[in-house]
Amino acid sequence: MVKEIERAGIPVVHICTVTPISMTVGANRIVPAVAIPHPLGNPSLSIEDERLLRRKILNTALNALSTEVEGQTIFEVT
Amino acid sequence: MPKYKVVHYINQFYAGIGGEEKADYKPEIRDGAVGPGTAFASAFGDEAEIIKTIVCGDSYFNENLSEATKTLVDMVRGLDADVFIAGPAFNAGRYGVACATICSAVSDELGIPVLTGMFPENPGAEMFLDRLYIIETGANAAGMRNAVPKMAALALKLASGAPIGASIEEGYLPGGARVNFFEKERGSKRAVDMLLKKMAGKPFVTEYPMPDFDRVPPNPAVADISKATVALVTSGGIVPKGNPDRIESSSASKYGEYDITGVLDLTAETYETAHGGYDPIYANQDADRVLPVDVLREFEKEGKIGKLYNKFYTTVGNGTSTKSSKLFAQEFSKKLKENNVQAVILTST
Numbered sequence: 001m002v003k004e005i006e007r008a009g010i011p012v013v014h015i016c017t018v019t020p021i022s023m024t025v026g027a028n029r030i031v032p033a034v035a036i037p038h039p040l041g042n043p044s045l046s047i048e049d050e051r052l053l054r055r056k057i058l059n060t061a062l063n064a065l066s067t068e069v070e071g072q073t074i075f076e077v078t
Numbered sequence: 079m080p081k082y083k084v085v086h087y088i089n090q091f092y093a094g095i096g097g098e099e100k101a102d103y104k105p106e107i108r109d110g111a112v113g114p115g116t117a118f119a120s121a122f123g124d125e126a127e128i129i130k131t132i133v134c135g136d137s138y139f140n141e142n143l144s145e146a147t148k149t150l151v152d153m154v155r156g157l158d159a160d161v162f163i164a165g166p167a168f169n170a171g172r173y174g175v176a177c178a179t180i181c182s183a184v185s186d187e188l189g190i191p192v193l194t195g196m197f198p199e200n201p202g203a204e205m206f207l208d209r210l211y212i213i214e215t216g217a218n219a220a221g222m223r224n225a226v227p228k229m230a231a232l233a234l235k236l237a238s239g240a241p242i243g244a245s246i247e248e249g250y251l252p253g254g255a256r257v258n259f260f261e262k263e264r265g266s267k268r269a270v271d272m273l274l275k276k277m278a279g280k281p282f283v284t285e286y287p288m289p290d291f292d293r294v295p296p297n298p299a300v301a302d303i304s305k306a307t308v309a310l311v312t313s314g315g316i317v318p319k320g321n322p323d324r325i326e327s328s329s330a331s332k333y334g335e336y337d338i339t340g341v342l343d344l345t346a347e348t349y350e351t352a353h354g355g356y357d358p359i360y361a362n363q364d365a366d367r368v369l370p371v372d373v374l375r376e377f378e379k380e381g382k383i384g385k386l387y388n389k390f391y392t393t394v395g396n397g398t399s400t401k402s403s404k405l406f407a408q409e410f411s412k413k414l415k416e417n418n419v420q421a422v423i424l425t426s427t
Contacts, residue, residue: 001313001393003294004407005422008415011297012311016426018140021175021201027424028296036101036137036172036427038360039314041367054366054373058423062382065308065421068299 002027013064015039015057019074029064030074031057082126082237085154086115087164087180089173093133098357101172103135105149114222118163121230126237130157136172137356139179146176147183154184160237166195166225167202169217169397171355174202181210191236195225198251199400208253211236217329217397306420309387311410313395313403314368314427315353316344316361325394327354333393333406335413338386343372355396356427368425387419395426 003026005012014027017039022030033039040054057077064075090096090103092113111119111128119128132153139146154162162184164177174196181192195213196203203212211232215225228249235242245252261268268285275282300306317325323334341348344365351361351368366372374386391410395403414422 001311001395001403001407002424003292004404005311005411005414005424006294006297008408008411009297010411010414010419010422011300012422012424014424014426018143018172018175020143020205021171022426024201024205026293028294033425035141037098037356037358038367039425039427040370040373041360041364043360043363043367050367051373054370055376058370058373058377059382061423062303062377065300065306065423066303069296071296 011065013061013075015061023072023074026072028069028072029067030072031061031064032074032077033057081122081124082160082234083158084118084122084126084128084233084237085157085159085162086111086118086128086131087150087162087177088113088115088131088133089139089167089170089176090133090135091173093131095133095135098137098355099359101135101137101357102141103133104138105132105134105146105153107132107153114166114226117222117226118230118233121226122234125234126160129159134176136170136176139176140172143179147179150180151183151187154190155188159190161233162190162192163229163233164192164194166213166215166222166229167197167200168215168219168221169197169200171201171397174200175205176202178202178206178210178212182206185210193229193233193236195229197221203251207251208255210253211242211248211250212253213248213250300421303383303421304381305384307385307387307418308374308383308421308423309414309419310369310371310374310390311407311422311424312369312390312392312426313398314356314361314392314425315351315394315396316349316365316369316390316392317352319348319350321350321352325352325392327352327394328396328398330394330396330398331402333391333410335389335391335410337389338371339388341371342375344369353394353396353427355394361427368427370423370425374423384420387414387417 013029017033112131167174177194349365
């Protein structure tokens with residue numbers, strides 16, 4: 001799906017836990033996620049901390065969308 | 079003649095421990111054959127024996143890739159195995175990645191011949207087929223009966239050090255390695271035969287398949303994300319509660335388009351996941367963990383993005399064929415483009 005969105009001319013960021021799969025599939029902008037059943041959350045955190053974690057990942061995703069890349073690039077969440 | 083010693087790797091499901099709720103199961107070693115290992119044991123007859131079976135949960139492995147690989151390699155070390163078998167994983171993505179990763183590590187670090195089996199579309203196959211013998215299997219466990227004899231036969235050859243034939247003879251996925259040999263017919267005759275078959279509309283086999291480099295170059299970055307319309311797409315199966323379009327829990331034949339105008343937060347009462355390939359408990363409690371509508375609404379309010387597109391697209395990426403996924407995305411990308419969506423965030427589980 002990520003490749004077809006890109007092919008349609010829309011910049012796309014793939015947020016996923018198993019980044020090697022994303023690399024194989026051919027995503028160009030990749031942001032690592034937390035875990036397979038909760039990529040953008042962590043049920044062991046408080047609701048507030050979980051929301052902050054989600055904000056952090058999505059900030060990284062927005063940054064990835066705003067960054068020129070030449071090839072496949074993984075943007076680590078900092 | 080002493081029997082060859084085989085070590086077998088399987089996931090928590092095939093070990094009978096449990097399904098997705100047990101996918102975080104930590105590596106464990108058991109004596110003898112377990113689950114599909116018993117089918118291998120009967121295929122081996124007197125020639126080989128499964129001495130140990132190593133079990134690990136699919137999510138645990140994929141979420142702790144380097145640590146889990148190290149633990150598993152340490153388990154195999156010292157067992158004096160003649161061959162290491164993983165799976166078969168069919169089209170189970172995480173299981174396939176686990177099987178291929180552990181095979182590759184055992185081969186590299188311990189020098190033991192390794193073998194796995196999976197469906198050609200399994201991501202584990204594409205990642206490792208230039209490095210491993212991966213027997214081609216069907217998409218699901220119904221393919222076990224065909225997979226076991228092929229895997230067992232190749233495993234015995236690997237254990238004995240016998241020469242391994244071409245992919246088409248042994249049944250493994252071609253990894254691109256070439257071996258020189260003499261053909262009976264010379265090239266010009268083979269080429270003309272092939273051409274005649276092609277002209278007659280008959281099936282023929284090329285001797286030089288063109289490589290399939292399906293890469294899409296990255297689009298330019300979004301110039302000003304704070305003014306852009308951003309859409310959410312997911313393969314994590316998030317749907318309105320009740321799954322109104324009945325998207326299948328695996329091998330999805332369709333995708334959903336759902337309006338989120340005015341939706342500020344996905345709750346347990348309003349959204350859930352239709353995905354059958356991961357433990358749904360966390361997504362069902364709060365679907366924002368997969369499809370982060372709540373935070374993107376905050377970003378919208380804070381002016382970090384222009385706006386969140388009022389529809390999201392979703393399917394279940396569980397054994398769903400690449401052909402279907404491609405068609406889904408071609409269709410909704412056209413709509414996104416027509417509606418001036420400037421960026422997409424795609425989440426996967």
